[in-house]
Amino acid sequence: MDSWAGGVFESPRVSAHIAEARRFIASSDHRWDQINLNLLQTSPAAGQGRSHVDARVLTVEAIQDYLNHLQPHGVLTVIQNSTELASRTHAAILAANGNRDDSILSFQLSEPTNPFSHLLIARNEAFTNAEVERLRSIATDCDAVIATYPSLANPATDDRPFIFEPSKRIAIHALLAALLALLILMVILARERHTPGNPLSVTAGVLIGIASTALQVLVIYRLQTALGSPALSMGIGLAAVLGGSGLGALFFGHFATAKFWPQCSMSAATGVAVFVLFSPVLAEYCDTMNHTLAFITMGFFTVLTCLPIGLPFLAAIHSCKSISGHVEGLIIGCDGLGSILGATGATALAMTAGFSMVGWTIVIGFVGVSVFRPQHDQSPG
The missing domain is CATH 1.20.1250 (Growth Hormone; Chain: A;)
Structure with a gap:
C-alpha cells in the first residue's frame, strides 16, 4: 500500500492510525488543515447492495464533526466515483454548513473513464472570488470543471444513514x-x-x-x-x-x-x-x-x-x-x-x-x- 501511495507512509510527518474514521475524529482534540475522505465506498455500494450501504461517515452530523475539527481556513475534501454519490455528499455538506453554498466547491474530471472523478472541497469560511478563480485555474490544468448537482431533500443523517435510495x-x-x-x-x-x-x-x-x-x-x-x-x-x-x-x-x-x-x-x-x-x-x-x-x-x-x-x-x-x-x-x-x-x-x-x-x-x-x-x-x- 505504501508503494501504491507513493511512499507517503515513509514520511516522518505521517502517522498511521487503524480506526473507524468517524470515531477517530470525534475522539480527537486535534484540528487539521485538511481532512480528506476518499475510497469510502465499496463494490457493494456501487453494485447490487448499494441501497443498504450505511453512510455513517458521510451523514450531516458526521460532516459537521469534520468541519468542527478543521483549523481556520482548513478544508474538508471528499473524492467520489459517481455523480450520484457526489450529489448526495454535496447535499449532506450543504445541510451540515447551514446551506452556505459559498463555502463548498465541486469539481469533476472531464475524463469519464477515471473512477474517482468527483472532488468536493468544503470549509467553514466562504471562498473568496480570488480563491474560486485560483481553484478553477488549477482544475482546468487537470482537465476538470466546476460541477453542479441537483438539490436533494433528504441527505443522509444519523437517523437515516443511507446514502442511496432503496433500489x-x-x-x-x-x-x-x-x-x-x-x-x-x-x-x-x-x-x-x-x-x-x-x-x-x-x-x-x-x-x-x-x-x-x-x-x-x-x-x-x-x-x-x-x-x-x-x-x-x-x-x-x-x-x-x-x-x-x-x-x-x-x-x-x-x-x-x-x-x-x-x-x-x-x-x-x-x-x-x-x-x-x-x-x-x-x-x-x-x-x-x-x-x-x-x-x-x-x-x-x-x-x-x-x-x-x-x-x-x-x-x-x-x-x-x-x-x-x-x-x-x-x-x-x-x-x-x-x-x-x-x-x-x-x-x-x-x-x-x-x-x-x-x-x-x-x-x-x-x-x-x-x-x-x-x-x-x-x-x-
Whole structure:
C-alpha cells in the first residue's frame, strides 16, 4: 500500500492510525488543515447492495464533526466515483454548513473513464472570488470543471444513514418476503377463525415477532453508531437483546401470566421507549470513549432496557397452558412469521423515515400486544 501511495507512509510527518474514521475524529482534540475522505465506498455500494450501504461517515452530523475539527481556513475534501454519490455528499455538506453554498466547491474530471472523478472541497469560511478563480485555474490544468448537482431533500443523517435510495430490486425482494409471510398468516387465520380466542392469539404472536425483530435491527444500528464496527455491533446487539430478555424472563417471569398480560406488554413498550429516547445521546457520548468502555456502556444499557422484552412472549405462552390443542405452537409460529415482517418492515421504515420512527413503531407494537389479549384468557386468574 505504501508503494501504491507513493511512499507517503515513509514520511516522518505521517502517522498511521487503524480506526473507524468517524470515531477517530470525534475522539480527537486535534484540528487539521485538511481532512480528506476518499475510497469510502465499496463494490457493494456501487453494485447490487448499494441501497443498504450505511453512510455513517458521510451523514450531516458526521460532516459537521469534520468541519468542527478543521483549523481556520482548513478544508474538508471528499473524492467520489459517481455523480450520484457526489450529489448526495454535496447535499449532506450543504445541510451540515447551514446551506452556505459559498463555502463548498465541486469539481469533476472531464475524463469519464477515471473512477474517482468527483472532488468536493468544503470549509467553514466562504471562498473568496480570488480563491474560486485560483481553484478553477488549477482544475482546468487537470482537465476538470466546476460541477453542479441537483438539490436533494433528504441527505443522509444519523437517523437515516443511507446514502442511496432503496433500489427497486431490493424493495421487490423485501416485499415478496413480507407478502409470503402475510399469505401464510392469512391461511392460519382462516383455519383458526372459528376457534374462540385463537385469532387474537395469532395477532398477538405476530405483533410480538414484529416488535422483537425490529428492535434487534434498531439496537444493532445504535451500537454501530457507538462502536463503529458493523460486525462487532451485530454480535453485541444480538447478545444484549437476547441476554436482556432472557434475564428479564428469569427474574420477572413469574409475572408473565395471563393475569398480567397487559402489564408485561406495557413494560416492554416502556423499555423500548427508554432505549429510543436515550440511546442516540448515549451512542454519541460513547463515540468519544475508549472502545472497550463504549462497548461495556452500550451493552449494559441495552441489556437493562431489554429486560422486559421477553415478558409479552412468555405471557402469551403461559396464557395458553390451560387451553387444549396447539395454541402454544400457534403463537410460536406466528412469532416467527412476525419476525419476517419485522425485519423487512424495520429496514424499509429506517430507509424512508429513519431509525427513530422504527423505535416508536416498536413501542406502538408492544402497546398493541397489550390490547390483543386472547378471549379465553380474560378471566381474572
